[in-house]
Structure formats: C-alpha cells, structure tokens
Amino acid sequence: MAGEPPSRVGGDASGALVWSVGDVDSPVFARSALKMLQALPLVETGAADAFGVTDAELALACASHSGEAVHVETAASWLERIGCDETCLACGPHPPINEAANRALILAGRSPSRLHNNCSGKHTGFLTVARRLGVDIEGYERPGHPVQRLVLAAMAGMAGIDRAAMHVAVDGCAAPAAAFPLKGLARAMAQIADPSSLAPERAEAARRLDQAVKTNPLMVAGTGRPCTAIIRAADGAASVKTGAEGVFVAVLSELGLGVALKIDDGAGRGAETVIATILAALGVVPAEEPTIAALIDAPVLNTRGKVVGARRPADWVAPAVREAFGATRR
C-alpha cells in the first residue's frame, strides 16, 4: 500500500513514498488496475481526437466493464467508427459480469461475444491507436507491435521504472500483462493525479482520462460494482480501478496523491474494503454514504439473506492513513 505526491517526486524518476505498509518493492501483476496507464497512448498519439472518441468511450477504455447493454453498445459503435468490428478484438468471449445481462443473453439464445469481455473497451482503444499510427491491426495485442510498444513504454515511464526490467506476461484478454512494484504503481497514479511534471501531451492525456473516468463511473465497471460506487461517491475527487488478485488503485487529483494496494491473499473482498477505508479516511468519499459504508463494514450474508458475519478493515488502517497524510479533503 503506497501513496506518493508528485510534488515530492520532482525531477527524480525514483519517486518519493508518503506512506507504505508491507512489501511495496516486489513486482506484482496489477492486471486491470493498469488500464488508465494502458489508455495513455490513445489520447497522447492524437488517436482519440482523430476518431472523435468521447469521454464515455475513454472511460470504457479504462474499464473492466460488466457487459451490460451500455458497455457492449458503446464498444460496438466505437469499433464501427474506426472501421472495425468484434472480430478485430483479440480478447476472447466470456459471460457478462453483470448477472442480469448474462441472464438476458441466455434468454435471447445468444452466446457471449468478445464485446462482452470486460476488456473490450481497452482493446478498442488499442485498435484506435493502431488506426492512428496507420499500422496493421493484426497482432496489435502482442508486446512487439507498435501499439503495445507505446503502451508498455507509457507504463514504465509513469511508474519510473526501466522498461527492460519490467516483466511482461500474457493477460486473460491476450494483451501484455506487466509486473512492477506497488511503489511504482502508486507513483504512476500520483502522476495522473498531478501531471504537472509530465511532458505536455502526456499531462493532457492523464488529465483527460482522469476526467473521463470521474464523469462516467458506470462505464468503468457497472451496476453494483465497487469502482462505480466509489467514483460516484467521490463526486469528482477520485478515479479508482480494481485489478485481479486483490489490487486497487486510486487517483486523487484534489490531493495530488496516488494510491496502490494489493491484498496478498489475492481476493477482491479485502482490497475493496481497504480502498474504501483509505479514501474515507482521506475525506475523499463520505464514510456514511450507503454504498461506501457497505464496503467498509461489509455484511456477509448466507443464502437465506441473513447476516452471518462482517468484513471490516483492521482498526489501525484509518488512523494510520490520517496521520500519514495529514491534511485531508474535508
């Protein structure tokens, strides 16, 4: 868990850590928590402007979406605008995360398509960059393709790490999955929160993606999902993103802070609780807002709907965050 203000990073690419707990030095695959970084080339190459990409579409590029109608339709119309269709996507199909959407698909006698893949927006973003670069879209998901070379370089640059030292594997959606330390991930998020030390094109891209995510919380995840709830509750003060295996990141533009955490057991439950606890402690989200309260002190229900337990942060987390970061938003 780490937070880092770019104001303390200055020209130093190694970055400064405001606060950390546990191991922030070992490389982790942050998976979908990297999506805002992976979307930077979409804006900074001019691809988004060239193809009239909307803020809702930019948010979808940063999303692990639930495969609801709005997500699928947004991806489909964006693909059409760049002269592509579903078959151009390198991600495979999986059932919509949203249960009602999955049920509707089954009732319609249809199978999940690549558009339902939670990463279809990210992939459409990659294809848009390929179109902008005027390169063959074939193999756009491979590390050696011009699109992914830009994406991996952007990630390494934002995290302040050497691209050559970044371990790259293959993610569930077939795109490259990069591993680097949590402290680099926190630094990258802090650079989005306060992009003043970045090159102008990248700073503008970071601001625009942050704004797009903040103003389209449903596009980033979906109905009932923690990312959507937290972004809504933060009301312009935070972009957040979950990643597989217990990762969560936050971009706090009003505070100029980035947050990155991983819960070692790899389950999302702890990560949801801790990110909500941290943001509430910083005054970024109201702790008493029902969707936030339900993440911080989450009831565990049995199949009869009866509360049989609770999931709560350790007592020390909120005070430690308040003490480490001093001034908070409210």
Place this chain on the structure above:
Amino acid sequence: MAGEPPSRVGGDASGALVWSVGDVDSPVFARSALKMLQALPLVETGAADAFGVTDAELALACASHSGEAVHVETAASWLERIGCDETCLACGPHPPINEAANRALILAGRSPSRLHNNCSGKHTGFLTVARRLGVDIEGYERPGHPVQRLVLAAMAGMAGIDRAAMHVAVDGCAAPAAAFPLKGLARAMAQIADPSSLAPERAEAARRLDQAVKTNPLMVAGTGRPCTAIIRAADGAASVKTGAEGVFVAVLSELGLGVALKIDDGAGRGAETVIATILAALGVVPAEEPTIAALIDAPVLNTRGKVVGARRPADWVAPAVREAFGATRR
C-alpha cells in the same frame, strides 16, 4: 496439512500426527469439508435405514453438489419420501454451480430453488434425522435443535476435541459451521478411513458413508468438478471433499489415513492442486490420469483459450509426502 492413522491413535483421543506442515493447531472453519462428519447421525441413528436412504442419497448428504438435474431430482424424491418438500429446507436458493444447469434453468424461465443449493442433500439428511427422532423439523438447522446437537457431538468426537471448546458460527446454508484445528480434522478423516476404534454404530456409519461417496462420485460434486474427478480416479481408494476457503480432506481407507489441508489464501485452486499431488504421491490416484494431471499441473488459460501460465505444487511436496508416509498403495 496433516495425516494421521488411527492405528497410532489407539485409545488416545488426542490422536497422533504422521506428518504436518504449517499451522495445524489454529481453529479453521472447514465448511463443506465437514459434510461426511455431519452425515454420521443420518446413518447411526438408524434414520437412513428407516427411510430407505440409498447410497446415492447418502453421497448427496455428503455433497457440495452442482445443482445438475440428477442432484436436484435425487434431493426432491428423497424429501418426498420423508414427507417433506423444498419449503422444509433451511438453506436458501443459489444458482446451480454447473453452468449448463444454470443456463437450462434460465431458459426454462425458472429461478433457482433451495434444491439447487449445493447443500440441499446435507439438509435433507438433517430432516431425515429429525423424522427418525420424531421431533419437530422446525429449526432443525439451529445449534440447539436435537439434530444439530447430534451432528456437533459427532464432529467433536471424531476430531477428538471438546464440544464446548468448538466455536460454532452460521454457514452459508444456515446450518452450524464449526471451527477446530486441522489436526482434529485429519484425525476425524483418519477415523473414517479406519473406524476400528469407534463404537460399532459409528464405525458402521463411517464405513457406509465412505463407501457411498466412493461409489457415487458424481453425486458428491458434479460434472468437471475436482472432487468427482479425484474420487473416480482413486477407484475405491479415496473419498475426498472440498470446503470453502481452500480446505480439502481425504479419507484413504486402504492406507488407514486421513488428510486435511487448508491453503491460507483461501482460494480453491491451491487446495485442488495439493490434494491431487498428495494422493498421487501416495499412489492413491494415478498422476498420469488426465483429470489428475490437469489438477497437479493445471494450465492457466486466457479468454482465447491459450495457455498463459500454470499452477503447480512446490517441488518438495510429493517427495516429502512419500518420505513421511513410507509405504504407498502401489
């Protein structure tokens, strides 16, 4: 992780551990891995005989079933035979674990019922005990009900622990969830594997349940599930059962051994791999049998169906097991 032969337990209720790794003393909620123990009163009270309970039904009582047609129909006909129906079950509804079964349910325009709950067989077993005792079935799932008093006493007795020291919470299916150390759980499984030191009624119940599970692998879990695959591959040499949060137990009657393990991260993936590795090392399942090989060296696929990683046991596990237990089955 622990293994214990009753031959070394003798009259000593504390039991003897053949081999252990990690913490086997802290209490854990073994959840569904307790189902064979929870089913003991069903046989030893004479309830199973009184109501003509078949081996397939006994296996269902020990199951976390997938909600396939065979599971739902078996539970329904058994309930009818004891003068009950679905509304008597205290467990709540949840979608069938089996994807095809869930799809069929949705296409039929139906909602999941309590019969689809993976514990519906266990609950039907509880109701059968209540009928046998001639007590009110109302509240049969509560710790103070005569049925659960028998169940909790059976668990404590088999584990060699004090019932009063056993922490009891509420499980996902509304039945009592008991917590006790892994070494007690291994002892309980060893007592089923070699029931010679148990009272005659309990010994007979243990043998009958073990036999029922071994001969009805599909009933215990379902199509494509690890428990079903392992029991099939063991071909009469093992009963196994998974439990939520990374627990797995095995009853090895030919070796007179019990095995209990919990993977601390709480995910089932590690537990599946380790139980298959242990049983293969002991010669109880053939390591080269495709379903077993796929558990021990499990490919990690992305959404395109491409292998992007693997899940394997640590190198030391199989040799350590072979060394600790000496003689194996083959």
